Amino acid sequence: MSCLPQRCARQLIREPFQRGSLPLFLTPAFSPSRTQCFSTSSPMQSRVGGAAISVPPEVSLNLVDIPKSATRVRGKDVPKFTAEIKGPKGEMSLTIPSFLDVNYDAANSKATLSVSDSEQPHQRAMWGTTRALLQNHIIGVSEGHICILSMVGVGYRATIEFKATTVTASYPGQQFVSLKVGFSHPIELGIPEGIKASTPQPTRILLEGVDKRKVTQFAAEIREWRRPEPYKGKGIFVNGETIKLKAKKIK
Structure with missing residues (x-):
């Protein structure tokens, strides 16, 4: 007896029906042209490629x-x-x-x-x-591309060095970025060729270059050593990056 309602429903779906042969409350459910639209706006494609x-x-x-x-x-x-x-x-x-x-x-x-x-x-x-x-x-x-890195934290500093003790130079005359970001030793990173780095302030790093991909990639490598954390807001921020602080856990 329990299979009888299911058989009736399957038969109604498979066989064609007339609108007058079904009850009014079942007509919308078994209507073949039933559509549901969640948005009234028409889809638009981006035309950035054609812009001059x-x-x-x-x-x-x-x-x-x-x-x-x-x-x-x-x-x-x-x-x-x-x-x-x-x-x-x-x-x-x-x-x-x-x-x-x-x-x-x-x-x-x-x-x-x-x-x-x-x-x-x-x-x-x-x-x-x-x-x-x-x-x-x-x-x-x-004009060139630039990236500005801001270091937020007690004792966080950055300097540009001509020699490094932990890494070797990959090309003649390479300079290095030395970071003091809370580790027991300074972090030394070689500046890629074609990028100019400077420190207008001890907590600011300015990267300049022609290739935007190289500039942003090197900025991401520096940021990886101290990514911004959401509790105290400390870390290395790139180009005015902001982070939403979380509430402190109270026991």
């Missing part, structure tokens, strides 16, 4: 073809050319995927990227990513 990039007059942008013998990538995403960006701060290069085209208007100092098929998720994702990387390179060679 302004190129300063002191920056030169050149597109250089890549020979087939120099490419090691196989498949449809074989890069065809490289964008070379030169400015007063330095020079950088960016490999452009094959499904993207860079249109540079020297008269208006504008650069735009176009994609061959915007319906494919991979091409649409790389469209915005490549545009962001190209803009970061243009800003890097013209």
Whole structure:
């Protein structure tokens, strides 16, 4: 007897029914066109990749073809050319995927990227990513990228040293960042090539460089030695980083 209601429900679902053959309270549950919408707004896709990039007059942008013998990538995403960006701060290069085209208007100092098929998720994702990387390179060679690290804690200090006792130099003339962050010995980190580090204050570290990825990566490595903790608010903060303090545990 317990299986009878289940059999009736399965039969109602499988067989077509008329609206008048069911009770009114069962009609919404067995209606085939039942939909439930949680939002009334229509989905919108990001169009960051199609936005124009302004190129300063002191920056030169050149597109250089890549020979087939120099490419090691196989498949449809074989890069065809490289964008070379030169400015007063330095020079950088960016490999452009094959499904993207860079249109540079020297008269208006504008650069735009176009994609061959915007319906494919991979091409649409790389469209915005490549545009962001190209803009970061243009800003890097013209103005440069900076990261400011603030050290909060009793006795926390940082200095720039020309010699280190715990690590060896990876290139001639390398400098080192010496951190005093509560350990029994100072922490010495080699400054990567292409990055300039200074300490305007004993509790401030200023990192400057052309490549944004290298600058932020080195800042993350320094922050890893004393990540901000939520109880006393001590640690190494990057670029005005804030943290929400937790209430102290009271026994």
